Amino acid sequence: MAFDERKPTQSTWVDIGAVEDLPPGTMKRYDLEQHRILVANVEGAPLAVADTCTHEDASLSMGALQGDKVKCPLHGSRFCLKDGRALDEPAEIDLERYPARFTDGRLEVAFSCDVG
Template identity: 60%
Template sequence: MKIARRGELAPGKMKRVDHDGRRLLLANVDGKIHAADDTCTHEDASLSTGSLKGDIVKCPLHGSRFNLCTGQVLDDPAEENLRTYPVRVDGDDILVCLD
């Protein structure tokens, strides 16, 4: 499913996309696009307003960090991994499989 255009997401940047009632986080890590749920698994905080360092996103509320490649939680207080989604880039279109 087309979620965004590649030109909307510069390397090292991330953005929130609302699609069909889901809040998704898109991140451009060195030219590779990653997609995950935008809501921290600890509390209702938007990860897109946090910080991105490499493929690690840090929650702005309590500092939990997640690996965007695997969804693995790296720091407390979050204990549940982040759901990630397969991404394919077709030309300038960013396609995310939400199944």
């Protein structure tokens, strides 16, 4: 059995805005310290991923929301917002995904941090 050297982590929920600022069928970029996050309201559920395309560093918030997918404005790569998967070339690297939720009229995104 191998020794697991990973540090334990915990999630910290961060309030990033009001639910009404993100109506169903829309997406918005949020700049949070060192994170640029794209959050989309897909059928009443918030989905959050890194805002930067993994191919050419374009802001995905300038692209097109297509259901639960976002299309990059630069070269047309599409990403699944549910799991961050790169669906089309030229992008081949998946996006980082963040847990998101609507709570008491507020939008929250979770970030992992090391414990200990």
